[in-house]
Amino acid sequence: MEADWRGFLNKVICGDALNVLKRIPSNSIQMAITSPPYNLGVNYDAYSDDLEYDQYLKWLKDIWTETKRVLVDGGRLAVNIAPTSIKNFRPVHHDISKDLRDSGMIFRAEIIWYKQSMTARRTAWGSWRSPSNPHIIPSWEYVMVFSKKQWRLEGKKENVDIKPEEFEKYSDGFWLIPPDNDSFWHIPPERVRNGHPAPFPEELISRLVKFYTYKGDILLDMFGGTGTVAAVAMKLERQFVYIDISKEYCEVALKRLTDYCKPQTTLVACRRIEPELMMVEA
Numbered sequence: 474m475e476a477d478w479r480g481f482l483n484k485v486i487c488g489d490a491l492n493v494l495k496r497i498p499s500n501s502i503q504m505a506i507t508s509p510p511y512n513l514g515v516n517y518d519a520y521s522d523d524l525e526y527d528q529y530l531k532w533l534k535d536i537w538t539e540t541k542r543v544l545v546d547g548g549r550l551a552v553n554i555a556p557t558s559i560k561n562f563r564p565v566h567h568d569i570s571k572d573l574r575d576s577g578m579i580f581r582a583e584i585i586w587y588k589q590s591m592t593a594r595r596t597a598w599g600s601w602r603s604p605s606n607p608h609i610i611p612s613w614e615y616v617m618v619f620s621k622k623q624w625r626l627e628g629k630k631e632n633v634d635i636k637p638e639e640f641e642k643y644s645d646g647f648w649l650i651p652p653d654n655d656s657f658w659h660i661p662p663e664r665v666r667n668g669h670p671a672p673f674p675e676e677l678i679s680r681l682v683k684f685y686t687y688k689g690d691i692l693l694d695m696f697g698g699t700g701t702v703a704a705v706a707m708k709l710e711r712q713f714v715y716i717d718i719s720k721e722y723c724e725v726a727l728k729r730l731t732d733y734c735k736p737q738t739t740l741v742a743c744r745r746i747e748p749e750l751m752m753v754e755a
């Protein structure tokens with residue numbers, strides 16, 4: 474099992490998340506950072522994003538159970554999730570959070586990722602200038618952070634790489650009251666979408682990685698998409714396990730990672746890691 478598992482490290486693994494997770498031994502990963510399919514009918518390459526809501530939560534529950542198992546004690550799980558649409562509103566972040574807490578994970582933070590997306594022209598006001606049925610349009614997404622079994626994560630002091638000013642800035646997760654309050658995560662949406670409907674920006678991930686992990690730790694994204702978590706892992710001297718079911722996105726991610734390791738690169742990771750594609754059948 475050990476040899477098999479080490480073969481998954483720093484690879485772009487193309488397969489079903491649940492199926493691949495089941496092959497990873499317990500207590501192996503320091504942090505999982507992921508953004509599951511939102512079940513909003515988004516046009517993904519290899520996946521139907523419109524399950525019945527209960528079925529969707531049930532499927533994710535199985536993913537969370539496996540994620541918890543593969544995390545080390547004190548290991549973290551960060552789930553990025555967007556509020557759902559007005560037409561079919563579901564408090565999905567509350568439901569996922571409840572399922573994770575029911576599974577025994579410790580809820581440790583909720584970060585508001587403010588996307589500045591309200592600068593685009595709005596059309597869905599609901600009942601314009603009337604209390605009868607006005608709409609709030611989310612300009613943010615959530616990042617909910619959980620720990621397995623204990624709050625503390627073991628690691629060596631020399632492997633801490635967060636600067637004091639970064640620590641202060643990132644520890645202020647969000648509470649925006651006046652418009653000019655600078656105390657929230659002010660990260661613009663990813664401009665370069667790499668051909669994917671919902672990538673998250675590297676800045677969002679690098680904050681989570683520096684804040685919650687040590688250099689050398691292993692990061693998992695079981696819905697890896699364009700490979701943002703893997704790319705940040707390489708840049709910040711962590712290792713990664715990338716999984717996605719779509720061959721197209723796996724190829725996008727692989728290209729992104731190998732592009733970092735062109736001959737002129739100075740990235741330390743490129744001397745140690747050579748990402749490659751690995752197909753895992755059910």
Ligand SMILES: C[S@@+](CC[C@H](N)C(=O)[O-])C[C@H]1O[C@@H](n2cnc3c(N)ncnc32)[C@H](O)[C@@H]1O
Pocket residue numbers: 488489490491507508509510511517518519520669671672673674695696697698699700701702716717718719722
């Ligand atoms: C919200 S996107 C993640 C985007 C990613 N955070 C990024 O920065 O590009 C969800 C991803 O889950 C993948 N996916 C859907 N079902 C899956 C499954 N059963 N196993 C693995 N990946 C799956 C989709 O192909 C899609 O790339």
